[in-house]
Amino acid sequence: MQELREVLLNTLLAAGLYATMSYGLAVIYGVMRIINLAHAGLMMLAAYVTFALYTRYEMDPFLSLVVVIPLFFLLGVLLHRFVVRRLPRTTGTPTMQSLLLLFGVWLVLQNLAYALWTGDTQSILTPYTLKSVTLLGVRVGVPNLLVFGVSALSLLALNFVLKRTYLGRAIRAVTQNRDAALLSGIDADRLSAITFGAGTAFAAIAGTSLSTLYAFTPDFGRSFLLKAFCIIVLGGMESFTGVAAGALVLAFLENALAAWTPIPTSFQDAISFTLLVLVLVAVPQGLPGIARKVARWRASS
């Protein structure tokens, strides 16, 4: 019972962070049909910016989001304006050019970080980094709780924007049918810039969050990008509830396998990788595909 509670609570805490980093990718994919391979680099860069603000100005990492979020939104808009916008327009699947271009951006960001901060492992040690509290009989690290709070707030904000604002209506329209959205007069160029900014800001929120939990180097972020891929493939690429479900499934598998099987925690990254392959082979449409199949099966029986 204790173990189950532990697994479920840890699942929830991890899923919040996973969803935050996946939504950044998903929203960009939905609007622009681009897979942002630079996502990992942007998470890494946000971790370093948070680190720099902490060491130089003693700014609390969570408080530094007030600076980091607008900064990275702007960075995303500029990246779109001067790099991504030059790609040929695409309505279908992501092009090889877009993948290579954004992979290149990732490499540039990595080398920038090496130049600025060297390859040494860095970490942020705040007075509460090693503190923990007891919640429902489970010991939980204070940073983990704060990260969950930040994730929950970002997801609520995203949900509000998507469901309740005109901007959100435009994003959903382009995601569902780009041609029809253009024919309705939606300014795709401006919307793409905003979306790329928002996706980058979500990468930054995830990066800052991760910097309070893990040590990092300029190579940081790769395994988390893989997890995000796994989640959006599982969630069905375009479905926002699907992404949340995908994040929960991955977080649960990681925690459950660590608690109830002899698989060592160092194998956690292998779980997302295995899941990614299994989903692509068995249910390429992800969870929404399974849901549709179940619905059809229930309707026919």
Add this chain to the structure above:
Amino acid sequence: MPADAGGATPILSVRSLSKRFEGLLALGGVSFDVEKGQIFGVIGPNGAGKTTLFSCIVGSLVPTSGEILFRKRRIGGLPNDAVVRRGVVRTHQIVRPFREMTVAQNVSVGALFGRGKRRGAEAASRVAAVLETTGLSHRAGALAGTLTIGELKRLEIARALATEPEVICLDEVMGGLNPSEILAAMALIRTIRDAGVTVLMIEHHIHAVVGVSDRILVLNFGEKIAEGTPREVVADPDVVAAYLGDETNPLLEECVS
């Protein structure tokens, strides 16, 4: 409404428009003018370049050469969304709904982001008016994915109308409709024109085009072979030979009479 050549300046003017796809000449120097308030039919056999023409006008394709003037301003080569915000919109032969939105939400996208850029209550009343015109009011709350093909075609028109266009290009809105639906569609096209919107329409259903158009343009292999009133066009020997086939087609006489 007779077309009066040399009258007021045309609302839409196409000059020597050409579009080439890797060696294939889809449009070869087509020119014509559309007057404000006209219903302007575009006909021609499959592959004549009709849809390519519409795509160039609304900016989903960049013309190889030539000009498209809307109210004397060049719109050829502008991106699709920019053309819509200036007041020229199209519908597609293959419908493109937002499947996970309701009918009203689909139409609201046009009202919110089109030429009118309506907000709040203004957007809502625009949506309601357009749904009324297109006969979709009773389906306002239905998900677009659940509509019939006839309803989807009307939804496509409704969303385009919601952008408050001055010119609407209808691409085969009658395809796949039954005779009574076609009569309703013809009435709808007249209603749209009477509301002050200039209509360009591609249509295979010859009775419908001849019945509703003020002027007709005939394309064949990317070139204009005739232009004039419906009566002139169906009597044109080139048109009869190229498009309508049999010279003594009784259907045609029925059309013009």
